[in-house]
Amino acid sequence: GNSVTQMEGPVTLSEEAFLTINCTYTATGYPSLFWYVQYPGEGLQLLLKATKADDKGSNKGFEATYRKETTSFHLEKGSVQVSDSAVYFCALKQGGANNLFFGTGTRLTVIP
């Protein structure tokens, strides 16, 4: 079946620190992969995506590379800001399916 495993949080970092949030997946075929972010008091919003192996998704300084050999899609940012404090969800979608499978989420807190 399909599943997504994220590193457990919460994660607390100082401003300007390097961020990695690990995500691995189990799926048949070649899913599309996503990172969604949920800021306090807001709905989930798409942060970035990758649709095939070796694709790199990027947005707002965040990056993630679709690694088929390790079935991973780790989220990285070189220098986090207080405004990056949020819950981050890794998700996958099988081709032809109309739903997303989400991980359990990782809460990031960035302190000044």
Add this chain to the structure above:
Amino acid sequence: ETGVTQSPTHLIKTRGQQVTLRCSSQSGHNTVSWYQQALGQGPQFIFQYYREEENGRGNFPPRFSGLQFPNYSSELNVNALELDDSALYLCASSWGAANTGELFFGEGSRLTVL
């Protein structure tokens, strides 16, 4: 551009009751999906509606049902509420039945079942 709006934002019900949650999709979107997010968990797919028809369903019992209206707004109905139905219910809209995975979510309706 109007985003996805959900109502009510919070509600409390007792076991055995019924609840209706409402969602207005983002303008220009014709597809609505519903997800259940239990505390500390990721969202789980309940079902999707496209052009007023159910277009895919997750592993939820029939007491979870829905509707989509001609203006693409949607309702989620849950009958015979159980304690485990306590969760944040998320509505997401998108364009077209061929879902690219790029969903636009509302802030959710938090249901507590006592």
